[in-house]
Amino acid sequence: MTAEEWTAVRLSLLVAVTATAASLLPGIAIAWLLARGRFWGKSLLDTLVHLPLIMPPVVTGYLLLLLFGRRGPIGEFLDQTFGIVFAFRWTGAALACAVMGFPLMVRAIRLSIEAVDTRLENAAGTLGAHPLWVFATITLPLCLPGVIAGAILSFAKSMGEFGATITFVSNIPGETQTLPSAIYTFTQVPGGDAGALRLTAISIAISMLALLGSELLARRIGARRVAT
Amino acid sequence: MSLDIDIEHARGSFRLVAQFAAQPGVTALFGRSGSGKSTLVDIVAGLIPPQHGRIVIDGTTLVDTDRSVFVPKHRRRVGYVFQDSRLFPHLSVRQNLLYGRWFSRGPGGVAGDFGSIVELLGIGPLVERRPDSLSGGEKQRVAIGRALLAHPRLLLMDEPLASLDEQRRAEILPYIERLRDIGVPILYVSHSVAEVARLATTVVLLADGTVTAVGPVSDILPLADSGDGGSVVEAAVARHDEAFQLTILASRAGELHVPKLAAPVGAPVRAYIRSRDVMLSLQRPVDISALNVLAGTVTGLVPSGAQAEVRLDCNGATLTARLTAKSVQRLALAPGRPVFAVIKSVSFERS
Numbered sequence: 200m201t202a203e204e205w206t207a208v209r210l211s212l213l214v215a216v217t218a219t220a221a222s223l224l225p226g227i228a229i230a231w232l233l234a235r236g237r238f239w240g241k242s243l244l245d246t247l248v249h250l251p252l253i254m255p256p257v258v259t260g261y262l263l264l265l266l267f268g269r270r271g272p273i274g275e276f277l278d279q280t281f282g283i284v285f286a287f288r289w290t291g292a293a294l295a296c297a298v299m300g301f302p303l304m305v306r307a308i309r310l311s312i313e314a315v316d317t318r319l320e321n322a323a324g325t326l327g328a329h330p331l332w333v334f335a336t337i338t339l340p341l342c343l344p345g346v347i348a349g350a351i352l353s354f355a356k357s358m359g360e361f362g363a364t365i366t367f368v369s370n371i372p373g374e375t376q377t378l379p380s381a382i383y384t385f386t387q388v389p390g391g392d393a394g395a396l397r398l399t400a401i402s403i404a405i406s407m408l409a410l411l412g413s414e415l416l417a418r419r420i421g422a423r424r425v426a427t
Numbered sequence: 428m429s430l431d432i433d434i435e436h437a438r439g440s441f442r443l444v445a446q447f448a449a450q451p452g453v454t455a456l457f458g459r460s461g462s463g464k465s466t467l468v469d470i471v472a473g474l475i476p477p478q479h480g481r482i483v484i485d486g487t488t489l490v491d492t493d494r495s496v497f498v499p500k501h502r503r504r505v506g507y508v509f510q511d512s513r514l515f516p517h518l519s520v521r522q523n524l525l526y527g528r529w530f531s532r533g534p535g536g537v538a539g540d541f542g543s544i545v546e547l548l549g550i551g552p553l554v555e556r557r558p559d560s561l562s563g564g565e566k567q568r569v570a571i572g573r574a575l576l577a578h579p580r581l582l583l584m585d586e587p588l589a590s591l592d593e594q595r596r597a598e599i600l601p602y603i604e605r606l607r608d609i610g611v612p613i614l615y616v617s618h619s620v621a622e623v624a625r626l627a628t629t630v631v632l633l634a635d636g637t638v639t640a641v642g643p644v645s646d647i648l649p650l651a652d653s654g655d656g657g658s659v660v661e662a663a664v665a666r667h668d669e670a671f672q673l674t675i676l677a678s679r680a681g682e683l684h685v686p687k688l689a690a691p692v693g694a695p696v697r698a699y700i701r702s703r704d705v706m707l708s709l710q711r712p713v714d715i716s717a718l719n720v721l722a723g724t725v726t727g728l729v730p731s732g733a734q735a736e737v738r739l740d741c742n743g744a745t746l747t748a749r750l751t752a753k754s755v756q757r758l759a760l761a762p763g764r765p766v767f768a769v770i771k772s773v774s775f776e777r778s
């Protein structure tokens with residue numbers, strides 16, 4: 200395996216972990232709002248969250264480019280105020296992956312929050328717990344399997360994301376060339392089959408490990424819950 | 428403890444209008460299902476904001492819609508024992524019990540540390556277990572302990588025994604009696620005459636969302652038993668008959684033989700006698716299987732269709748009997764007529 204291939208693997212993992220970690224807190228917050236909130240514009244928020252799931256990835260990538268590019272309204276503001284640049288950086292790839300994985304994550308967490316019995320939350324409230332404390336000690340632990348499932352979905356989506364990433368941050372080896380982009384590049388050059396196959400095998404291995412890890416984690420939580 | 432309630436709340440076509448003041452001790456909210464008991468308790472706990480009215484507990488206003496006061500549930504210091512115990516499934520019994528300990532600030536409220544309350548409820552052997560390994564009765568005792576350890580000013584109990592079988596009920600009732608006897612103020616929701624007769628100090632009668640009567644248990648309960656009516660007789664345990672598994676109670680009306688109770692000799696108890704279990708005779712019956720024969724005088728007759736409710740005065744204790752109109756005529760029952768009331772021992776409901 201060449202150094203370039205290793206770089207692509209490492210970059211993909213970095214991008215996927217960053218995207219998943221960064222979307223976890225907003226994901227839980229928005230899932231909670233959608234599950235328990237009653238406010239004006241809820242269905243609008245719901246639609247907005249799901250938009251990346253129904254739009255072609257290239258369209259999402261292009262919108263990101265328009266908004267977060269160096270001369271896009273948000274991108275320019277972030278660059279001048281905080282010195283944060285997304286365009287053609289690995290951070291941009293992470294942003295694209297986070298956006299693409301967000302609907303999957305929110306959906307899984309939202310369903311598991313909806314499954315938590317509000318009567319337990321009420322009981323905690325009558326015992327004197329502030330709503331935030333109720334969320335931290337009752338709701339969150341009870342919907343943890345859903346949070347893990349959501350994180351795994353987001354991670355898996357990030358590992359495989361191609362369209363939005365390549366449209367937004369291009370395909371720069373060592374900076375924005377993730378596993379799918381690298382595989383795509385190999386298929387475009389003569390004699391690249393061996394490299395493409397190696398990366399494909401690695402890609403499959405990582406996906407399976409992630410799934411296995413989540414299974415183990417979910418089982419451990421389940422076991423802890425029924426232990427006497 | 429004082430609790431003043433004056434609220435109005437409408438949901439759909441159902442309208443709840445309640446105004447009463449609870450005395451210290453156990454105040455029972457009594458009525459059939461759908462009468463608004465649980466809604467009222469949820470309003471006191473802060474789970475439902477009432478549309479109009481006010482609730483004041485020990486001088487602290489919890490709700491006053493005129494002044495836009497609404498204390499959220501987590502700052503009311505009102506303990507709530509639900510019908511379904513609602514223990515947190517991901518926490519151990521100990522963690523459940525201690526859940527409220529960080530929040531219970533402020534003076535007043537139920538006293539008692541972990542050890543004494545665990546002891547009071549007999550749940551010491553359970554503290555390291557998980558809620559899903561407990562029986563229904565054990566869960567309810569843990570739920571009571573959890574509410575008490577948050578040091579509430581008032582304990583709400585919404586049919587805490589309704590989901591349990593007869594045996595489990597008998598297992599928990601003594602613990603609730605203990606709470607009452609150590610002075611925990613309780614608002615107790617029930618539709619069971621037997622439970623209310625045994626536990627309540629004051630009864631608030633609810634029907635179709637309206638308070639129809641408030642008063643001491645012996646005055647209100649006879650009005651409450653929607654089916655047939657009945658009467659409460661205050662008594663004390665005189666002795667136990669081990670051989671026949673009976674307990675003999677001493678009351679103003681005379682001795683009552685009832686199925687054996689767990690209470691010690693001298694303990695005050697209330698016997699609830701359903702009107703339909705009372706037979707009347709003009710002569711003192713002899714060679715009869717029923718063990719209880721009480722002498723009394725007819726004080727009133729309330730006919731209702733083919734039946735009539737006959738009120739008796741048995742040496743100061745009130746007893747009611749439900750008879751057919753035919754029997755009333757046959758015995759020529761009228762106020763002032765001396766009669767003997769006959770009650771089978773097995774008809775006493777154990778609670």
